[in-house]
Amino acid sequence: MTIWRQLTISLSSSRLSDVEFWPAGESRTLPPRAAAWLVTLVFVPILVFPIAAEAGWPEHPVKLIVTFPPGSANDAAARIFADGLSKKWGKPVVVEDRPGAEGTIGVGAFVSSQDDHALLYTVAGSVTVAPLLIDHLTYDVDRDLVPIAATTAIVLTLAVSNDLSIRSIPNLIDVVRSNPGQYAWTSGPSLPRYVFAAFLKRNGLLMNFVSYRDASQPQADLGEGRIKVLVTSLTASSSPVQTGKAHFLAVINPTRAAALPELQTARELGHPELEIDGLAGIFAGTIMSTELRNRIAADVAAICQEPEARRKLEAAGHNVLGGTTDELKAGIAKQRAWLSEVTKIIDVKNAQ
Secondary structure, three states: OOOOOOEEOOOOOOOHHHOEEOOOOOOEEOOHHHHHHHHHHHHHHHHHHHHHHHHOOOOOOEEEEEOOOOOOHHHHHHHHHHHHHHHHHOOOEEEEEOOOHHHHHHHHHHHHHOOOOEEEEEEOHHHHOHHHHOOOOOOOHHHHOEEEEEEEEEOEEEEEEOOOOOOOHHHHHHHHHHOOOOOEEEEOOOHHHHHHHHHHHHOOOOOEEOOOOOOOHHHHHHHHOOOOEEEEEOOOOHHHHHOOOEEEEEEOOOOOEOOEOOOOEOOOOOOHHHOOOEEEEEEEOOOOOHHHHHHHHHHHHHHHHOHHHHHHHHHOOEEEOOOOHHHHHHHHHHHHHHHHHHOOOOOHHHOO
16 A cells, blocks of 8 residues: 655646645656545635634633723623623623723723734724824724724713703803803713813803712712703713702703603704714724624624613613614714814813
C-alpha cells in the first residue's frame, strides 16, 4: 500500500489537474475530474465553517455594557432587553454598568474589549454629544461603534414647581421674563440641559442653572421650591408631581408618553424648539459580522413587540421603539443635525 505523505494545491495554477501528490518522493498528477472533486472537498468547509460558527453564537455568556448607573431608567431598560435576549439565545446576557463622563467610560471599555460576545447599551448622545465635549476621545464613534437596533426613547418632561402659578409654556416665559435672574432651574445631563438652555437664550430669558452631584436631589428641591423648573426624565421628576408639589407642562419628546398619554408634547403646544428625543439602542463592535448584527436586531425587534416587555418598559418611563438598525441610524443623524443648530446658540461645554 502506498503511503501519501503530502498534498499541495497550487492556487496560482489555472489547471485543476495541477493538484499533485507526493508518495515516497514520487510526483503524480491527478486527472482533471478527480482534481476538481478534491478541490471541492478542500474549499467547501472554508465556505461553510464561518456560517456554522455564527449559527452557534453565543457560545458563552454575553456581556451588555451599559453607560448608566444601576437603578437608572436606561439601566432598567437594558436589563429588560438582557432578560429577553437571554431567553432567546439560551445563554446569560450579563449587564455591566459603566457610567460616567457622558458615557465615554462605558463606551471606551466596550471598544477596547474587542469581544464578539460583548454589546453596548447606550443613548445616541454617546455618539453625538461626547465628541463635542471631549477633545481627545480614545475611540472614533463612527469607526468603532456599529448601530444594531433602536430600543427605547426615555420620556423627557418639563416640570415646574407649584410655587409659581404657571400653567403653560407661554405663561412660563412671561413669569421668567418679568423676574430676570430670580429663579433657578436644573436638568438631566446633556440633551435636556441643552434644549432648555437654548430655549432660554432664544426667548431672551435669564434663569440660574444649578448643578447637582446627587441625581435624586433635584426632585426634592423642585418639591420644596428651591428650583422652579426641572427638565429631565419622567422617572427623575415624577415624585414631586405625585405629591402635588409640582406639575408637568409638557413632554419634550417628539411623541407623547405611553405612561402619560394625556400630556401634550411641546411641539403640540406650539414650541418645537423644546423638542428632543432620548433615543437609546444597542451597538456592536467592528469585529461582529453583518449577518450576526442582523440576527441580533431581529431578536431586539421581537422583544419590542412583546406585550409584557412593552408594559415593563413603559412603566419604567420609556416609549418603546421598533428595534431596527435604520431607526437607530436615523435617530443619530437627526440628533446630530439638531446639535449643529443648537451649538450656534449655546456653548454645550457650559450650557446654562
